[in-house]
Amino acid sequence: MFERPTLLDIIAAKNRIAPYITRTPLHHYLTLDQVLGAEVYVKHENHQRLGAFKMRGGVNFFAQLSEEDRKRGVIGSSTGNHGQSMAYAGGLFGVKTVIVVPENANPGKVESMKLLGGTVVFHGKDFDEARAHVEILGKEEGYAYLHSANEPKLIAGVGTYALEIMEDLPDVDVIIVPVGGGSGACGCCIAAKSLNPDVQVIGVSAEKAPAAYLSWKERRLAEAPMQTMAEGLATGLGFELTQSILWDLLDDYVLVSEDEMEDAVKMHLDKTHNLTEHAGASSLAAALKIKDRLKDKKVALVMSGGNMSMTHLKKAIS
Numbered sequence: 001m002f003e004r005p006t007l008l009d010i011i012a013a014k015n016r017i018a019p020y021i022t023r024t025p026l027h028h029y030l031t032l033d034q035v036l037g038a039e040v041y042v043k044h045e046n047h048q049r050l051g052a053f054k055m056r057g058g059v060n061f062f063a064q065l066s067e068e069d070r071k072r073g074v075i076g077s078s079t080g081n082h083g084q085s086m087a088y089a090g091g092l093f094g095v096k097t098v099i100v101v102p103e104n105a106n107p108g109k110v111e112s113m114k115l116l117g118g119t120v121v122f123h124g125k126d127f128d129e130a131r132a133h134v135e136i137l138g139k140e141e142g143y144a145y146l147h148s149a150n151e152p153k154l155i156a157g158v159g160t161y162a163l164e165i166m167e168d169l170p171d172v173d174v175i176i177v178p179v180g181g182g183s184g185a186c187g188c189c190i191a192a193k194s195l196n197p198d199v200q201v202i203g204v205s206a207e208k209a210p211a212a213y214l215s216w217k218e219r220r221l222a223e224a225p226m227q228t229m230a231e232g233l234a235t236g237l238g239f240e241l242t243q244s245i246l247w248d249l250l251d252d253y254v255l256v257s258e259d260e261m262e263d264a265v266k267m268h269l270d271k272t273h274n275l276t277e278h279a280g281a282s283s284l285a286a287a288l289k290i291k292d293r294l295k296d297k298k299v300a301l302v303m304s305g306g307n308m309s310m311t312h313l314k315k316a317i318s
Helices: 007-017 030-036 054-063 067-072 081-093 107-115 127-141 152-158 160-168 183-195 211-218 240-249 258-271 278-289 310-317
Strands: 026-028 039-044 074-077 097-101 119-122 174-178 200-206 252-256 298-303
Touching (some): 007 054, 007 152, 026 160, 030 258, 074 127, 081 097, 081 107, 107 119, 152 160, 152 183, 152 240, 174 278, 211 240, 211 252, 258 278
Parallel strands (some): 174 298
Antiparallel strands (some): 026 039
16 A cells, blocks of 8 residues: 655655756636636646656655665656656766656657666557566666656655645636646645645546546546557556545546647647647646536646657647
8 A cells, every 4th residue: 555645745845846846837828718718827837847747756756765775776667758757856866767668759758868867778669568667677677666656755746736836826716637647636636625625626638548537437447548649648557546546536537539639739839839748738628628617717727748749749730
């Protein structure tokens, strides 16, 4: 069993990681108000220095490593943003990091991991095959293993962006948050609902990677095919710690199509003048899908990251 992080853990993480991360803006967009019929704010984790929210969790985890684990080094699997977070935090605290990525991983994210000092290993056709290889390699080489979801320190770290939302917009009615492994959504639920139990937190995943959604809906750890282009949502199974939190705290869950995410990418470019990856655009895609339920509410959309490949960008706007 994993120990769930609390609001106090998130507050402690905020103070711990403050020197190393960006306190990202929460901007109100009148252009999105018109589209959704609500008062719409965007939490810009795409403005984070690595372009995604994940680095908050990586810094919080590495800052608390034991001396023994610092010497061993840390291994993990990633489709990109989690790996960048590991490499960045490893550099901050002088810890060797090994990141196993799928063979078709986003080239820009892979380059960033290497530039940040991470050792990148390619294995498998998707995230789950890379993750399975990590568990073998970690035992063989003696590395400490950093799971991308089943780690309370990661959840506490990424929960700090929700704490910022609540500080900037304490009367927010609804927060819509992308869900891959679920660390960001869990941090959001814990932070927001601890401060205001009436806040609705709604998760969003890709129709072509529905494992996290099915796990939440069926209250069991489900597996499902994973064929989405949204790297940050590309998870083929539910994870124990994050799902147990979402079962208790997440209010609702929406699935969006590939086309709906691409339309949201283009809408962000047009209406907010921000580049977001598909996962980061999924919150807007979900809001458009349930706009009737959001009418006249204060809504925060989490733009979880902006690290889109040129291939995906060209496809979206072509």
